[in-house]
Amino acid sequence: MSLPRFPWAEAMTLGLGTLRLPPETFWRMTLPELAAAARALRGNAPAAPDRSDLAALMEAYPD
Structure with missing residues (x-):
């Protein structure tokens, strides 16, 4: 049984x-981090x- 391949083309796009x-x-x-950036594009970011x-x-x- 093989695992599905990671969608690198979509991630790089x-x-x-x-x-x-x-x-x-x-x-x-x-x-x-990349997933959070993708969610931000969809408007799901906090x-x-x-x-x-x-x-x-x-x-x-304070600093």
């Missing part, structure tokens, strides 16, 4: 074509923090 990632960045990404969320994070983690 997404990363290098649609997302316009530099090749070095694309090849260093993990598959979960909302970006608003200004008050960012202020709270900056207060909690």
